[in-house]
Amino acid sequence: MKRSLIFDFALLSMLALTACSQNDDAPVLNEDSQVFTLTVSNDDAVTRAGRPLYSQVSAQNIDSVKLVIYNTSDNSIAYATTIDTWMSNSNVIATSDGNGRQTTIVLKGDDKLAAGTYKAYAVGYSVNSDYAELYKNLSVLTKGKTFNAITVQTAGDAEEIFAGTTEGNAQFTVGADGALSQRIVLKRQVAGTYGYFTNIPAKGAKDEVATTLRLVASNKLKEVILDGFDLTNAVNGKTSFGNASAQYADGMHTGYEIYSITLTDWFTAGDSNGDGVLNEEDTWQKDAAITDPGVSFKRGSVFGGKFLVPFAAVDGTNTLQLQLLDGSNNILKYWNINLRAKQETVNTVSGADDNSVEETTSVYSILRNSLYTIGLRKAGNDGGEEPDDNPDTDDPTDLNKGQELIIEVNGAWDNIPDMSLD
Incomplete structure (x- = not known):
């Protein structure tokens, strides 16, 4: 319902x-x-x-x-x-x-x-x-x-x-x-986005030790316009932070860090079995900074998530890119984050930033009331209807294959509890 x-x-x-x-x-x-x-x-x-x-x-x-x-x-x-x-x-x-x-x-x-x-x-x-x-x-x-x-x-x-x-x-x-x-x-x-990952490469091509996973976005806005409620699939953000400093892997574009995952917060001994990937076979714990009761994750995984002020697509720049970094913030590996299909209709609230860019599967707007997910974490005491007592039912994304990832979009985020004035 x-x-x-x-x-x-x-x-x-x-x-x-x-x-x-x-x-x-x-x-x-x-x-x-x-x-x-x-x-x-x-x-x-x-x-x-x-x-x-x-x-x-x-x-x-x-x-x-x-x-x-x-x-x-x-x-x-x-x-x-x-x-x-x-x-x-x-x-x-x-x-x-x-x-x-x-x-x-x-x-x-x-x-x-x-x-x-x-x-x-x-x-x-x-x-x-x-x-x-x-x-x-x-x-x-x-x-x-x-x-x-x-x-x-x-x-x-x-x-x-x-x-x-x-x-x-x-x-x-x-x-x-x-x-x-x-x-x-x-x-x-x-809007919101999260990434849930496992089988993370432990090293780069020259044996550089991987230390961080981060999500980079083509824009990051400051202001949310609380208006234009009749518009669906809408961008209602304005005013960029400016001074983009997160480099894309092509060396031509810069963006903004959305979230960053320190791998040793989850894999305290790194690649403890020496097989080249970080997963359930290595020494693992939930990030100690996540202290909320009942929030659990599948063994061998890492997680990052943030809310976003909605923004319009930026011409020529992948909207989202996941990057694996070493200790000097060099990009060891990257994954462009694509939609399964382009967004056909995007509306802009009056006063919001509008780049008037044609939507594609890689260059797309971030829309309000939409959740962009890589991997599947079903619930938890952070707001779930049931505590996540069995994280093994989750499905984190395998990063030990491919160069592109598909992001799933819940455009309604529709399992919100009712508020009614009768």
């Missing part, structure tokens, strides 16, 4: 009001109130929005939600609220099925939406976000102010953040009786 993060606005029926009355802390409701129930179903996920990327499972836990409703006639904000400490807030209670939490929002008096046409805008984020000025940008979205979609900026790596508007980018109308029924879909606004 496809899953998404959904806010569903509806004026509650008398049945819903009866259910609310069973809660001792429920508000007193009458015909002068507009009532919304905000529900986040998280499938018992234990991670927050700023989680590390350890697998393809995309369950997560939204720490805070900013909700704005604005009048489309003049973009004036009619209502705004923030639900903080979502997982511990005393006004947020467990849902009846136990797989989420919910709260009730009551609009009375000056808060009630007058008759008119509106849109809604919501952002779900980590309370300890690394995005510069996120809180400042959200704080200006207050009642009476003019609405403008926000951007967030990172000084380094991207992290998960979610945003959305009325489903289909449509507006909704509040009639004279105040009744309304509408929903908002929040989707991940960044």
Whole structure:
């Protein structure tokens, strides 16, 4: 079943009001109130929005939600609220099925939406976000102010953040009786990539000792535009970091290091059996820096992963290249990372960087809400619905063959737990 993060606005029926009355802390409701129930179903996920990327499972836990409703006639904000400490807030209670939490929002008096046409805008984020000025940008979205979609900026790596508007980018109308029924879909606004590898060459052609695996990308952007939610297969990033310093193997192009894997963090004695590859037959451990409980890997493998600000393809440069380096950062071996088939449709959010390059299987854009994977790691306590107690079911990629790798793309990242406002 496809899953998404959904806010569903509806004026509650008398049945819903009866259910609310069973809660001792429920508000007193009458015909002068507009009532919304905000529900986040998280499938018992234990991670927050700023989680590390350890697998393809995309369950997560939204720490805070900013909700704005604005009048489309003049973009004036009619209502705004923030639900903080979502997982511990005393006004947020467990849902009846136990797989989420919910709260009730009551609009009375000056808060009630007058008759008119509106849109809604919501952002779900980590309370300890690394995005510069996120809180400042959200704080200006207050009642009476003019609405403008926000951007967030990172000084380094991207992290998960979610945003959305009325489903289909449509507006909704509040009639004279105040009744309304509408929903908002929040989707991940960044991309992700991970590599899961085994049978790693231990030496170069001249017996140089391999020390590092790194993933290089043709671009790396700073800013995420939280807008253009009606666009699918979209790039919504802008502003390159500049000063690309990671050399491609052809010596003609430079890019940006996305992640780096130190091989001795996994193979503490190197190629301990001297067979020329690093695998399950060598002395092996999980990287000690990965301290999250329940995150396990198949013996003899290594893993690296990061979130990415989406970017458009760069003309003439392979979008992703995996490199095996020695201790002096010389490239001993490399693998160009290709798609199985080119992306036929790529949309660009207004204001995002657009290189207007024809997509190919090797030169391709990195799209929001898409996960680009090399090898298969199914789950784990980093967000999986089940702990990864049997990593032997995983399928890391064999690096002891070939010069090109195929990257798998999950363009929907669709196993996200539901969030609904009923």
